[in-house]
Amino acid sequence: MNAHSSVESAEHRELFALVDELAREELEPRAAEYEEAGRFPETLVRLMGKQGLMSLPFPEQWGGGGQSYTVYLRVIERLAGSWLAVAESVHLQVLACQGLARFGSDELRGHLLPRMLGGELLAANCMSEPDAGSDLAAMSTRAMAEDGHYVISGTKAWVSHAGVADVYNVYCRTGGSGLGGLSCFLVDADTEGLRPLTHERKMGVRSLPTAQIAFDGVRVPDERMIGRRNRGMLVAAHVFDHGRLGVSACAVGLAQAALDHAVAYAKERTQFGSPIISFQGISFLLAEMATRIAAARALLYSVAALKDQGRPISAEAAKCKLFATDTAMRVTTDAVQVLGGYGYTQDLPVERWMREAKLLQILEGTNQIQRVAIAQSL
Ligand SMILES: Cc1cc2nc3c(=O)[nH]c(=O)nc-3n(C[C@H](O)[C@H](O)[C@H](O)COP(=O)(O)OP(=O)(O)OC[C@H]3O[C@@H](n4cnc5c(N)ncnc54)[C@H](O)[C@@H]3O)c2cc1C
Missing domain, CATH: 1.20.140.10 (Butyryl-CoA Dehydrogenase, subunit A, domain 3)
Structure with a gap:
């Protein structure tokens, strides 16, 4: 961090000192044990939210910290130096909020964003599928329109925060083939038919849960669509x-x-x-x-x-x-x-x-x- 010291304001110095203290005192002493056990440090991750680290690069009107992306990245860099899984966890929470913050309706933003940015609601991103990794155009999870709802069926793969998330950003097919037929929905974890499958046994970053998620006829209200129908790729690109x-x-x-x-x-x-x-x-x-x-x-x-x-x-x-x-x-x-x-x-x-x-x-x-x-x- 000291490479930047000449341009730091007092507010930023205070923030970086807080992050340094959290990294040294809360993260570093626990990393090896949790990684070995493959245990998710849920309390610690939520603490990162309470301390305002998940909200940094978002507008203040939605409960954000109103900071630049540069400041946010410096925080992530410091956390990763002590425990990569926690830095990744904070970062994927921030990613899971990006679509809603940029493309969500005012009502949905007002209802969910402050709690997501504060770490009260943990979030996840479901893009990959067992047969659609690099090639997202091959996505086959489908959402069918049905009187004020969409009904989602399919399987998502490699979902970080699987089983611990309270809400899932789910990308699925609402139109024809290719990237142009995809939409994004924000789905509550306790919706009937949504089921995390067995956790992947990973080579590293074991404390961050990763699993497939099955969607068996999951009903989501129309209002939970993020962005426009068949324009989900705009959300994904962002x-x-x-x-x-x-x-x-x-x-x-x-x-x-x-x-x-x-x-x-x-x-x-x-x-x-x-x-x-x-x-x-x-x-x-x-x-x-x-x-x-x-x-x-x-x-x-x-x-x-x-x-x-x-x-x-x-x-x-x-x-x-x-x-x-x-x-x-x-x-x-x-x-x-x-x-x-x-x-x-x-x-x-x-x-x-x-x-x-x-x-x-x-x-x-x-x-x-x-x-x-x-x-x-x-
Ligand atoms: C621990 C972990 C956490 C993850 N978390 C998430 C998550 O939260 N949400 C989510 O949606 N996804 C997540 N992913 C999925 C991740 O984004 C995919 O693994 C990645 O996009 C690659 O897809 P794949 O694994 O299916 O590999 P494949 O696409 O099958 O690729 C296999 C190999 O082929 C290469 N390849 C493929 N296409 C080309 C090409 N056109 N040219 C050259 N080489 C190519 C790849 O680079 C790779 O080396 C996670 C993955 C891991 C391992």
Whole structure:
């Protein structure tokens, strides 16, 4: 965070100090245990909401913090440096509010947004399906219109916050084939016919529940549609732009934590009578890691500044997601190398960070799909 200190206001310094304290005192001591047990830190996640972290980039009229996206991303970066799952949880809550905040009716916004932004209602995004991952046009979950309601049938896959969410953003087909026939609905978790299935057994970020959700004739009132019928892809695209930046902030925070750990270790660990940082093979590796993180951070906040100016960012956000998450993968892998055998054990957090970094290359559009989006923009 100190890379930005020259432009911080007193209000921001106070916010970043609060986040730093939460990360050090609430997140860091619990991360390893909860990850090992695969237990969702629900109280902590809701605390992030109560502390105002989920509401930061939203307008004050809906209970938001009225902050820039840049400020929000710096908070996510710091949280990710202590516990990626909690940073991801806060971020996906923010994403789940983006569609409603931008495209929802005033009535629905007034009714739900303040409680979602405060973490009282946890939310989730259901886009992916078992046979529609990168190819969202292949989505087959359908919503049929029926006297003032839609009836949703199908199965969603990889839903983060599955089983703990109070509301689900559900993308489904209301029109013909392709991306033009999709709509988005906000569905209460206790609606009859909505059923989370078995949780995925994941390689990392185990404390954040992920599961398929079955929709068996789920009735949703017309008013719960977000945006216009068959224009759900506009909502999704809006969410994607935000999502890519948030994942990038997670990647930068995770990579920074791995570098800090590796540097401290290299200064302390002695071999051949010298600290291993004195060997060029190690110090140059650390220098490369530091340089890549600096580049990823600079790219992230330059794109965030464009977003805060209201400029289109789709291609820039894709570049950022690609570079920042590839950086996190490389830096966490190199950090394990710096620690040698100790880096390969679960006694230290570095192997966990390496497993967690892998997710960031897959989430919010795989890095192959980011390349497709960047190539199309050229
Ligand atoms: C832990 C976790 C949490 C998730 N949370 C959510 C969530 O909350 N909500 C949600 O909707 N989704 C979520 N996802 C789903 C995620 O967005 C998808 O996994 C991702 O979009 C990829 O889809 P897929 O897994 O079906 O892979 P596929 O699309 O089957 O891709 C398989 C491989 O093929 C490559 N590929 C596919 N198409 C192309 C192409 N055109 N060119 C080049 N390569 C290509 C991919 O990059 C990948 O390497 C989550 C996933 C995970 C693992």
